[in-house]
Each structure stands twice: as C-alpha cells, then as structure tokens.
Amino acid sequence: MLHAKDRQSLVFLCGAFTFLIFLSLMHSCRGQxxxxxxxxxxxxxxxxxxxxxxxxxxxxxxxxxxxxxxxxxxxxxxxxxxxxxxxxxxxxxxxxxxxxxxxxxxxxxxxxxxxxxxxxxxxxxxxxxxxxxxxxxxxxxxxxGAVSSPVVQMTKNSSGVLECESEGWYPEPEVFWLDDEGHVLSAGPTETVRGADELYTVHSTVTVEKRHGNNFTCRVQQKDIKETRETHILVPGEFHLHVDDVIMRTLCSDFI
CATH class of the missing domain: 2.60.40.10 (Immunoglobulins)
Incomplete structure (x- = not known):
C-alpha cells in the first residue's frame, strides 16, 4: 500500500509525463x-x-x-x-x-x-x-446558381408596353429596365414563378415614352452568384408616333 508521500510523488510523475507528451505533440504539430x-x-x-x-x-x-x-x-x-x-x-x-x-x-x-x-x-x-x-x-x-438570357418584345397592341421574360434562374433574380442613357425606369412589380425543377421564371413589363429614347434594356441579375444577363431592344420611330397619336386622340376626346 502506498503512503501519502508516495502517492503524491506518483501523481507528480504522471502529471510531468503527461505534460511532456503534450509538449512533444505540440512540437510535432508545428512541423506538420x-x-x-x-x-x-x-x-x-x-x-x-x-x-x-x-x-x-x-x-x-x-x-x-x-x-x-x-x-x-x-x-x-x-x-x-x-x-x-x-x-x-x-x-x-x-x-x-x-x-x-x-x-x-x-x-x-x-x-x-x-x-x-x-x-x-x-x-x-x-x-x-x-x-x-x-x-x-x-x-x-x-x-x-442557374442563369438565362431574357427575351424582350413589344406587346401586340403596341400601346407603349414592353415585356421581358427570363426562365431558369436560381436563386431568385431581380429585374431592371433601363433607357438608352442607362437610367432605371419605373416598372410594375415583377411576376415570379418557381417551377417543378426549383428554377425561377421572372416576367416584367414597362411602359415607355418618347422622352425615354429608342433603346431599352431588360437586365436580370442575381447578386449572390454575381451573375447578370441583359437583352436590348430598339423601338422603331413609328412605334413612338403611334403612341403619340393614341395620347393625342385621348386628349382630344377629353374636350368633346
């Protein structure tokens, strides 16, 4: 049976041995x-x-x-x-x-x-x-992520409205309309649908006027994956003339 002093000595030796092993491991890790x-x-x-x-x-x-x-x-x-x-x-x-x-x-x-x-x-x-x-x-x-280029077209009624749609995005993207000077145009809320494949389809419309110019851009971007796709459309002058004509006839009818 060990005496108290012997037990203390044994505990001290075990502690010292453990400490030496720890130092050895630390030293070997430094070299790894x-x-x-x-x-x-x-x-x-x-x-x-x-x-x-x-x-x-x-x-x-x-x-x-x-x-x-x-x-x-x-x-x-x-x-x-x-x-x-x-x-x-x-x-x-x-x-x-x-x-x-x-x-x-x-x-x-x-x-x-x-x-x-x-x-x-x-x-x-x-x-x-x-x-x-x-x-x-x-x-x-x-x-x-997943991306795709947007498709832009004028509405069939030629009422000054442009449509933009882009399929197959992940995560959900944002849509912006820009005029020929790069200014962001005010557009309606973006319609977003998520398909069975978990990819997003976005659809956006904007009403343009002659003061905006003839060149327009639909830009779709996703910040998390740092991806942007955009499509440009050139609106012919006849389109603006038709829109102006619709506006003038509307104004005239208000006075009749």
Missing part, C-alpha cells in the same frame, strides 16, 4: 502542414465543372495519406474517400459517383482539391476537406 481552403465561397452554375480548392501548406506528398471530402448534411456523408493511394468508391455518396475526383498527379505536391463534374443544384452546401493523420481540415462553401 496545414490544410488550407478558400476564404470566400465558390460559385458554380448548374452543368459546369468546378474545383473546390484545398492544399497542404507547406506542401507535402499526400499520395499515401488518408483524405476525406465530406458534407455533414449527407448520409452517407462522404463525397470522396482516399486511402493509401486508392479511392474507395464504395464509401462515396451515390449522387457523387462518377462526378467527384482528385487531381491524383498533384497529390505529391500537396494539392488535395476536389473536382466536381456537371454540378447540380443539390451540390450546394458546406464541404470539409480533412486529413486524419494531421488532425486538420478546412471547409469550402459551394453556392450553386
């Missing part, structure tokens, strides 16, 4: 590479191929190491699993099979980035690049 990802979200359009950047700094050979790319909101959560020079396809989430890969020739230089082919809307989310041997990882936020 860090896992570095991008500081800003990565934006991709549906159907594109995209790279989620991630690398080791300072660079080290990762070919024989263990590497995981994962998303917590998935089940199974793995987007890609790399073990000792081989990718484990059976561990991968079904939606990423055939679409997620590494730059295997670059692993020896510490490039552990993930390539996604034919991006889908469901790919949007937060990804984690993790190296178990280093106890370190980094996250990458992927934002997915």
């Amino acid at each position: 590479s860090k896992v570095i990802g991008p500081s800003q979200p990565i934006v991709a359009l549906i159907g594109e191929d995209i790279v989620l950047p991630c690398h080791l700094e300072p660079a080290m050979n990762a070919i024989k190491m263990t590497l995981d790319w994962a998303r917590r909101d998935l089940n199974p959560r793995f987007v890609l699993v790399w073990r000792h020079g081989v990718e484990l396809e059976r561990e991968k989430h079904p939606s990423y099979k055939g679409r997620a890969s590494l730059f295997t020739d670059e692993l020896k230089h510490g490039n552990i980035s993930l390539k996604l082919s034919k991006v889908k809307m469901d790919d949007e989310g937060r990804y984690k690049c993790f190296m178990p041997a280093l106890f370190r990882g980094s996250t990458v936020q992927l934002v997915v």
